[in-house]
Amino acid sequence: MKLSQRALNIQASPIRKLMPHAQNTKNRGIKVYHLNIGQPDIPTPSEMIKVYHEFSEKVLAYGPSQGLEVYQQGLIHYYGKLGISLSAQDIIVTTAGSEAITFAMMVVANEGDEIIVPEPFYTNYNGFATMASIQLKAITTYAENGFALPADTEFEALITPKTKAIMLCNPGNPTGAVYSKEDIFRVANICKKHGIFMISDEVYREFIYDGLTHTSVLQIPEFSEYAILVDSVSKRYSACGARIGCIVSKNNEIMAATLKFAQARLCPPTIDQLAANACVYLPDEYFHEMVTEYQSRRDLVYDELVSIPGVICKKPQGAFYIIAKLPIANAEDFVIWMLDNYQMNGETVMAAPAEGFYASSGLGKDELRLAYILNKEDLGKAMNIFREGLAQYIKTH
Amino acid sequence: MKLSQRALNIQASPIRKLMPHAQNTKNRGIKVYHLNIGQPDIPTPSEMIKVYHEFSEKVLAYGPSQGLEVYQQGLIHYYGKLGISLSAQDIIVTTAGSEAITFAMMVVANEGDEIIVPEPFYTNYNGFATMASIQLKAITTYAENGFALPADTEFEALITPKTKAIMLCNPGNPTGAVYSKEDIFRVANICKKHGIFMISDEVYREFIYDGLTHTSVLQIPEFSEYAILVDSVSKRYSACGARIGCIVSKNNEIMAATLKFAQARLCPPTIDQLAANACVYLPDEYFHEMVTEYQSRRDLVYDELVSIPGVICKKPQGAFYIIAKLPIANAEDFVIWMLDNYQMNGETVMAAPAEGFYASSGLGKDELRLAYILNKEDLGKAMNIFREGLAQYIKTH
Numbered sequence: 001m002k003l004s005q006r007a008l009n010i011q012a013s014p015i016r017k018l019m020p021h022a023q024n025t026k027n028r029g030i031k032v033y034h035l036n037i038g039q040p041d042i043p044t045p046s047e048m049i050k051v052y053h054e055f056s057e058k059v060l061a062y063g064p065s066q067g068l069e070v071y072q073q074g075l076i077h078y079y080g081k082l083g084i085s086l087s088a089q090d091i092i093v094t095t096a097g098s099e100a101i102t103f104a105m106m107v108v109a110n111e112g113d114e115i116i117v118p119e120p121f122y123t124n125y126n127g128f129a130t131m132a133s134i135q136l137k138a139i140t141t142y143a144e145n146g147f148a149l150p151a152d153t154e155f156e157a158l159i160t161p162k163t164k165a166i167m168l169c170n171p172g173n174p175t176g177a178v179y180s181k182e183d184i185f186r187v188a189n190i191c192k193k194h195g196i197f198m199i200s201d202e203v204y205r206e207f208i209y210d211g212l213t214h215t216s217v218l219q220i221p222e223f224s225e226y227a228i229l230v231d232s233v234s235k236r237y238s239a240c241g242a243r244i245g246c247i248v249s250k251n252n253e254i255m256a257a258t259l260k261f262a263q264a265r266l267c268p269p270t271i272d273q274l275a276a277n278a279c280v281y282l283p284d285e286y287f288h289e290m291v292t293e294y295q296s297r298r299d300l301v302y303d304e305l306v307s308i309p310g311v312i313c314k315k316p317q318g319a320f321y322i323i324a325k326l327p328i329a330n331a332e333d334f335v336i337w338m339l340d341n342y343q344m345n346g347e348t349v350m351a352a353p354a355e356g357f358y359a360s361s362g363l364g365k366d367e368l369r370l371a372y373i374l375n376k377e378d379l380g381k382a383m384n385i386f387r388e389g390l391a392q393y394i395k396t397h
Numbered sequence: 398m399k400l401s402q403r404a405l406n407i408q409a410s411p412i413r414k415l416m417p418h419a420q421n422t423k424n425r426g427i428k429v430y431h432l433n434i435g436q437p438d439i440p441t442p443s444e445m446i447k448v449y450h451e452f453s454e455k456v457l458a459y460g461p462s463q464g465l466e467v468y469q470q471g472l473i474h475y476y477g478k479l480g481i482s483l484s485a486q487d488i489i490v491t492t493a494g495s496e497a498i499t500f501a502m503m504v505v506a507n508e509g510d511e512i513i514v515p516e517p518f519y520t521n522y523n524g525f526a527t528m529a530s531i532q533l534k535a536i537t538t539y540a541e542n543g544f545a546l547p548a549d550t551e552f553e554a555l556i557t558p559k560t561k562a563i564m565l566c567n568p569g570n571p572t573g574a575v576y577s578k579e580d581i582f583r584v585a586n587i588c589k590k591h592g593i594f595m596i597s598d599e600v601y602r603e604f605i606y607d608g609l610t611h612t613s614v615l616q617i618p619e620f621s622e623y624a625i626l627v628d629s630v631s632k633r634y635s636a637c638g639a640r641i642g643c644i645v646s647k648n649n650e651i652m653a654a655t656l657k658f659a660q661a662r663l664c665p666p667t668i669d670q671l672a673a674n675a676c677v678y679l680p681d682e683y684f685h686e687m688v689t690e691y692q693s694r695r696d697l698v699y700d701e702l703v704s705i706p707g708v709i710c711k712k713p714q715g716a717f718y719i720i721a722k723l724p725i726a727n728a729e730d731f732v733i734w735m736l737d738n739y740q741m742n743g744e745t746v747m748a749a750p751a752e753g754f755y756a757s758s759g760l761g762k763d764e765l766r767l768a769y770i771l772n773k774e775d776l777g778k779a780m781n782i783f784r785e786g787l788a789q790y791i792k793t794h
Contacts, residue, residue, distance in 0.1 A: 001592040001593065001594065001622075001623070003504055003505065003650055003651065003654050004503065004504060004505055004506050004507045004510070004561070005507050006503060006507060006508075007503065007504040007505075007654035007655075007657075007658075008654070010654070010657045010658060010661070011657065012656075012657050012660060013462070013657070013660035013661065015660075016462055016660045016663075017660070019461070037459070039456075039458050039459050040456070041456060042456070043455045043456060044454075044455070044456050044457040048457070049452065049457070052449040052450070052452050052668060053449070053450050053451075053452070054450075055446065055449050055450070057441075058440045058441070059436075059437070059438060059439070059440055059441050059635055060441040060445070060446070060635070060636045060637065060638040060639055061436050061637055061638050062434070062436050062637040062638055063638060064416070065410070065413055095492050095640065095662075095666075096662065096663070098661065098662035098663060099662070102662075106401065106403060106404065106528055107400055107401060107404040108400065108401055108404075109401050110401045110402050110403060110530075111403075111508040111509075111530045112508075113401070124660075124661045124662070124663070126661075127657070127658065127660065127661025127662075128661055130661075131503055131529075131658065131661070132528075133507075133508045133530055164401070195398040196398065197398065225398075226398070238456055238457070239457045240457065240458055240459040240663070241457040241458050241459055241460060241664070241666065241667025241668065242457055242666060242667070242668075243492065243664070243665065243666040243667075253400055254400065257400050257404035257405070257407070258404075259409075260404075260407045260408065260409050260410070260524070261404075261407060261524065261528065263409060263410035263412075263413045263414070263521075263524065264407070264410065264495070264521045264523075264524025264525055264527075264528070265492075265493065265495035265496070265499075265521070265524075266413075266493070266495060266521070266637070267638070267640070268640065269492075269638065269639060269640040269666045269669055270638025270639070270640075271449060271638065271639075271668070271669070272666055272668070272669070
């Protein structure tokens with residue numbers, strides 16, 4: 001009696017698998033600053049919480065498989081402000097971005113097919129690919145040049161008859177890279193030339209710093225037949241626990257097929273959709289304040305990291321992660337050591353080992369992903385602990 | 398640029414695909430009694446709704462991938478009352494029963510592997526199997542004998558080296574069949590003999606009529622290594638929109654692998670778990686009242702159906718569905734006709750064509766599934782419309 005090969009193969013989340021160490025650390029009375037997971041500390045908008053407080057239906061019923069109509073209309077409003085004109089049939093509400101990614105992969109790729117994705121990439125793409133029995137073909141990008149997208153020839157060298165899509169995360173988790181309009185055009189053109197889809201994960205759309213602008217794949221009408229957008233409210237409204245995302249495409253065949261996948265699981269959570277809908281109508285000021293706050297957090301973490309001898313990183317331009325290459329052999333070992341063996345005045349720091357964000361084996365072993373999702377006072381303390389812990393780890397290993 | 402084969406193959410939900418017809422009917426001002434979908438009209442417990450109203454965290458955050466600890470403890474209490482002794486590591490909270498089924502399939506079966514399931518079965522098993530690229534091997538059961546489980550030899554004739562599990566739904570959707578303790582033992586013994594898993598979908602556990610008792614696969618300790626339970630709060634607490642389920646097994650390898658799948662999608666909805674947790678502590682009286690109500694609804698629908706000339710059905714013993722074989726060639730055609738062309742005093746009825754609940758092609762074409770999820774006054778009206786509509790359909794086709 002054996003489990004399936006995919007059950008054996010699927011990776012344990014590098015973001016979450018070390019949580020038992022953190023729990024033990026806390027059980028010993030030590031405070032852990034969690035920089036390992038993208039759980040923002042920004043309060044969830046009160047407009048959203050109010051929806052939970054005011055739910056007044058007698059029966060908490062199923063919604064439509066494609067999402068509640070009121071929320072589809074809300075999303076039309078949200079994307080409309082970005083210059084993306086949609087109708088309800090272009091949108092299917094999903095249970096978080098996770099489900100949107102899974103649906104996108106399954107709709108374009110069969111078991112054994114391939115999707116090209118620049119690495120390091122959001123580690124859970126690995127899990128979704130294992131579930132869908134598809135292969136991720138990684139194209140490596142590098143901290144040293146800010147994880148810039150490789151040349152067309154590098155993408156095209158990976159394209160085979162089994163290649164069904166190129167998938168980008170923009171802004172990038174874990175890289176913080178923001179792709180320019182030219183980048184998006186370039187990749188979309190490769191997709192068009194080879195007749196494959198472009199899956200764009202834009203859940204960090206608003207988290208853009210230094211006055212840069214974000215380009216959505218849906219802002220380029222000439223590629224709309226090729227474009228599949230996956231999105232989520234988790235980060236932008238600090239509502240990770242709501243589990244509301246969506247998949248958006250102007251390609252009717254894609255949407256008709258996605259709807260069948262959506263029907264199988266009946267619907268996304270009902271009240272959470274209503275709550276997410278309240279966020280759609282927040283004033284732009286909401287994002288301005290949030291981005292200002294995150295940019296200053298980024299500056300703090302980046303300045304601290306580059307001041308540590310031997311640490312290599314580039315200043316991220318978006319999202320709220322930074323990849324740091326450390327002057328040690330095994331970053332996971334260091335994370336465990338920080339939890340199990342280190343403390344400063346009863347406090348320590350947890351980061352995510354970056355190896356799991358790469359598909360190419362051997363890469364990322366000496367890298368960490370840090371999420372700058374704490375207020376600056378806590379972040380400052382955490383980075384101080386990180387610096388001293390790293391120094392001591394190097395001394396003792 | 399083509400979609401994946403599974404995107405083309407996945408079935409449109411027979412429960413939901415005709416919804417556009419229903420919408421058009423409503424747009425014409427005609428009331429539709431929905432007997433097509435298992436959406437109970439019983440009010441969601443106020444204890445549950447209260448949790449939404451009182452949510453007071455500042456940040457709607459991720460929970461653990463395995464579910465909130467407080468809710469795992471609640472489930473330990475719930476299953477404990479059924480004589481099933483669990484620890485937290487035996488339980489992973491899922492986004493509804495749908496995700497639990499998907500995880501169970503993927504953990505035991507690779508692409509191309511097979512799972513045996515008595516048909517007619519919950520139609521969305523088809524969708525989940527297509528997503529997971531596995532084959533459902535159907536073993537046909539019949540309305541004429543109450544959808545009794547076939548003999549061991551019939552199960553064993555289907556077992557090949559690719560067979561990874563037998564999956565039962567008990568009580569059955571759409572059959573209403575309740576398997577006896579002997580039935581469960583018998584199937585579990587087949588699984589043990591052949592070294593395959595037994596996946597038991599028990600989301601209708603409390604919906605048992607005529608004084609029968611339900612046997613959970615987890616109530617049989619000697620098979621616990623083989624047993625995987627999938628469950629959901631949707632029906633038992635009239636909370637379909639909460640999307641909270643769970644997967645339960647005493648097999649540590651199964652749970653360790655399932656946790657990795659769960660980590661990939663991060664977590665189930667947070668507030669909905671807290672809300673579901675309130676239901677766990679409802680007094681037993683809650684279920685007594687509910688079951689009494691559903692049993693009388695069943696009696697009403699069954700008595701109406703058997704009084705219609707040419708209709709064949711057996712009295713279901715559990716769940717809240719009934720399969721009726723009609724004296725017509727194409728039940729889907731009849732459902733569409735009832736929506737598009739029939740009305741009685743501005744009202745009509747929608748049922749689910751049963752063909753999609755079968756894997757064997759050609760079966761179920763003349764059958765419908767009716768969900769008796771309305772109050773008896775509405776059910777009485779709906780059955781009257783159904784009877785008259787069917788008579789007129791037969792006259793005109």
